Amino acid sequence: MSWQTILAIGSGGFIGAVLRAYFNGIISHKMPHDIPFGTLGVNLVGSFIMGILIAYFMYSTIFSLHVKSFLSTGVLGALTTYSTFAIESFLLLNSGHIALALANISLNAFGSILMAGGGFYIIKLSLRA
Template identity: 55%
Template sequence: MNTLTIIAVASGGALGATLRLLINGFVNKYVPHTLPFGTLTVNLLGSLIIGMLFAYFHFNTHLSPHLKTFMVTGILGALTTYSTFAIESFFLLESGQYGHAFANMALNLFGTILLAGIGYIMVLNLAK
């Protein structure tokens, strides 16, 4: 890993995190919600964008790896890690690895929820 890669990720990450804050805030302010639609919006948007970018990269192999890292790991990584999970699951499905795809989806969905709950409960109990 070199300095340019680190700068690409850091600058993209700053942009992605800022976009997440703005989009999340906007959606939660203007869309009546009983679900976290701000988070859903950034996850869906990030998933759409990563799919579009990977398709674009497929046809444009001459692009700088630093530009790709800036956009995918930097911006989308800070906007949402869900986009990475989505494209990885799609690639598993596309390649016919259905068992692996569904295991990946189930483990990511239920595992993250379970661990978020465990972490939440741990901190609540430690704070008592």
């Protein structure tokens, strides 16, 4: 891996981590609830954007390797946060909130897959038109 790619991923990761903290804080503040909607929100939006980007990467040649690395591995890798999702789910389970934990796990897992697919197919269909 070149130093340019490493720099692209690292700088994208910085931006993604700051965005995650910012949006997670806003969502959690506006929607206080037992389910961590801040993490769910960044995972769903990030997954949707990842679907869009991967479709562009596959069906278009406008992005360089460094831009792809910056956006996907860097920004979105840090924005979407399955480590936070995992510990939040564990803490819900550990505190006896089984139904909330299962809801959180289901919403994050299935919602992220659906959002990634939705973003992917929107771009795939629009580029074929």
